[in-house]
Amino acid sequence: MGPIHFDRVEPGELITASFVNRILGQLERMQAEIDEIKGTDKNIPVITGRSPLGDITVPSELTLIGRNFLIPVNQNTVTIDGTVSITGFLVGSNDTRLIFAVPQNIAGLPKDVEVKVTNRYGSDSTTVRLVPDQTPVGQMLITDNTADLGEAVQTGHTYLFTFQLDSQTNIAETYTVTPRFTNAQGSSVSAWQTGAVLVGSSPVTIRPGAPTTVGVRVTVPAGASSVDFAIGVAAQHSTDPRLNRTSAVRTLAVGQPQKPSDSRTTLTLADIGPLVDNVRKASIDGNEGIEIRYNTRGQIPVRVQFSVTGTYRYEAEIENPGGLWQLGSPQPSVSEGTADQFTRVTTELTSMVTAPSSEQRFMVVRAIRRKDGIDDFQSYTRFPIRGFSS
Numbered sequence: 001m002g003p004i005h006f007d008r009v010e011p012g013e014l015i016t017a018s019f020v021n022r023i024l025g026q027l028e029r030m031q032a033e034i035d036e037i038k039g040t041d042k043n044i045p046v047i048t049g050r051s052p053l054g055d056i057t058v059p060s061e062l063t064l065i066g067r068n069f070l071i072p073v074n075q076n077t078v079t080i081d082g083t084v085s086i087t088g089f090l091v092g093s094n095d096t097r098l099i100f101a102v103p104q105n106i107a108g109l110p111k112d113v114e115v116k117v118t119n120r121y122g123s124d125s126t127t128v129r130l131v132p133d134q135t136p137v138g139q140m141l142i143t144d145n146t147a148d149l150g151e152a153v154q155t156g157h158t159y160l161f162t163f164q165l166d167s168q169t170n171i172a173e174t175y176t177v178t179p180r181f182t183n184a185q186g187s188s189v190s191a192w193q194t195g196a197v198l199v200g201s202s203p204v205t206i207r208p209g210a211p212t213t214v215g216v217r218v219t220v221p222a223g224a225s226s227v228d229f230a231i232g233v234a235a236q237h238s239t240d241p242r243l244n245r246t247s248a249v250r251t252l253a254v255g256q257p258q259k260p261s262d263s264r265t266t267l268t269l270a271d272i273g274p275l276v277d278n279v280r281k282a283s284i285d286g287n288e289g290i291e292i293r294y295n296t297r298g299q300i301p302v303r304v305q306f307s308v309t310g311t312y313r314y315e316a317e318i319e320n321p322g323g324l325w326q327l328g329s330p331q332p333s334v335s336e337g338t339a340d341q342f343t344r345v346t347t348e349l350t351s352m353v354t355a356p357s358s359e360q361r362f363m364v365v366r367a368i369r370r371k372d373g374i375d376d377f378q379s380y381t382r383f384p385i386r387g388f389s390s
Contacts, residue, residue, distance in 0.1 A: 043068050044122035045076065050115075055131045058106055061090070062115075062128070064098045070119045071095050080130075081106060081113040106130060138169035138208070139242040140233055141305065144250070145213065145263040152257045158219045160199070163231055163247055164263065165214060167206035173243065174236045177202040179216045179229070180246065182285040186225035186254075195219030203236065218252070226253040230287050241281060242271070246288040248381040249362065264308045265337070265367045265379035270301035270344055279349075280388075284360060289384035290349075294357075297350040302365045302381060304345055306337035310376070315366040316347040318385070325361060325385070326350040337369075351387050360386035 049065040056062055069076050073093040078086040078100060090099040098117065106113070109132045116125035143164040153159070167173050177200070181192040199215030206212050216231060228249050235243040245268070248261065261267075269288060272279055279298035282291040292298050304312070314330035321327070328348030335343050347365060366380040 045069055045117045045119055045124050047117060047124045047126045050126065050128070055110070055129045056102060057133050058102050058109060058130050059104045059133070060102055062100060062102050064115070064117060064126070065096065066098075066117070066124070067096055068119075068121065069093075069095045069098055069117065070121075073098060076117055076119045079114075079116045079118065102130065134171070134237050136167070136169040136171050136173040136235065136238050136243060137240075138167070140175070140235070140245045141166040141168055141266060141268065142231070142233060142245055142247045143263050143266045144247055144261050146258075146260050148260055149258045153220060153252050153254050155220045155222055155224055155254055158195075158217055159252075160215050160217050161229070162199075162213055162215045164211050165204070165206055165233060166211040167208060167243075169208050169243070172205055172207040173238070174203045174205045176234045176236065177204065177214050178232045178234070179218070180232050180286050182228045182249075182287065184224070184227045187221045187223045187227075189227070191221035191224070192218070192227050192229075195221055220252070220254065224254055226251055228252075228285075228287070232286065241288075246286070249287050249383060251362075261381070262377040262379045264306075264377060265312070265369070266305040266307075267365055267367055267379060267381035268303050268305075269381070269383060270303040272301065282386075282388075284384040284386060287384055289360075289386070290363070291386055291388045292349060292351050294351050294387045294389055295354045297348060299346045300349050300363065300365075301344055301346045303342055304337070304367050305342040307339055308337070308369065309339045310337055311335075311370045312337045312367050313370060314345050315368065317364050318349075319362045319364065321361060322359070324351070324353055324357065324359060324387075326352055327363075330365065337367075349385070353387050356389050357387060360384050 045066060045068045047064055047066040051063040051065065073089045074087050076098060078098060084103060084106060086100045093099045109130050112127050112129050114125050115128050116123055145162045145164050149159050177198060179196040179198065181189045184192055195218060197217045199217060204212060229252050230247045230249045232246045269281060272281060278293040278296040280291050282289055290300055311334065313334045316327055316330050318325045318327050330345050330347045362382055363385045364380055364382045366378055368378045369376040
């Protein structure tokens, strides 16, 4: 813009409209040139917020909220921690929202990082705290390590039941442990709960490869004849049923000895394939169990984890089937087990009920190690079963 000259007006001269309009024209031209100079500042991208607030888990989705983001949105660049550049934005991004996935390749987490938006008009930034994904992946393995109680169960007596909790996960996870009593006969469930004391901490954090042991001291209440007992283990950072488990259910019957499962082999219900529609895992009275559609046949899978190498044979039974259930033989019936390895054993189960029934039963699957032609030790799992109609 060159120098601007206005004709000087002497006292007493006539000020004409053309003279004023000339002045106004010059002022408008000056304002236009000033606006052009300042136009870059008006278009600088500005970050006014983000979603979600708080710490951002890596990987996850992040939305920067603001103004002056360019369209098409790939004309903007988001830089994280000065090293990771993003130009591919997700559906829903526009001139006020940039939506993108925070990638995994950011080292040194957790830490605060600068997140910067840049385009041809300038840049703006904000600080975000990135934290690693705390969702565990894997399974919880519960082993009942309770030894022989040394006597038949008696009212008023206290017994210690011990369980090994093995978090077979990618990261450490914290679990809540709860004693569970169901199907109480002769006394109430609350009476059993009152007499149960957890030995060990809960919640408890368990690292992969470092199992921990918890115990439950159970005092048999007056008047009790029997109860079904297990522990529930619930993960704090996952709803995956493989991490939220119950131990095998054992019946504490007054006057009856306990038959402990040998802890050298652990049996647990295995996952059921997604294409199977007539058999499913279910929580039955708070215990992990199996439901099978009425009047159908299905395969019940059990995972057998070995700690001692040897030959194992398998048995299965339904306690008091009462004409409701028909059970096949486990397959395989015999296998070679290798220490620190596992196998899968399936048993065919048929529901003989044609109409809905509320009755449930318990199924037991056993692994018996053979040595020198005779049975060496026996391990088992026991879980509830019932039918369903839809």
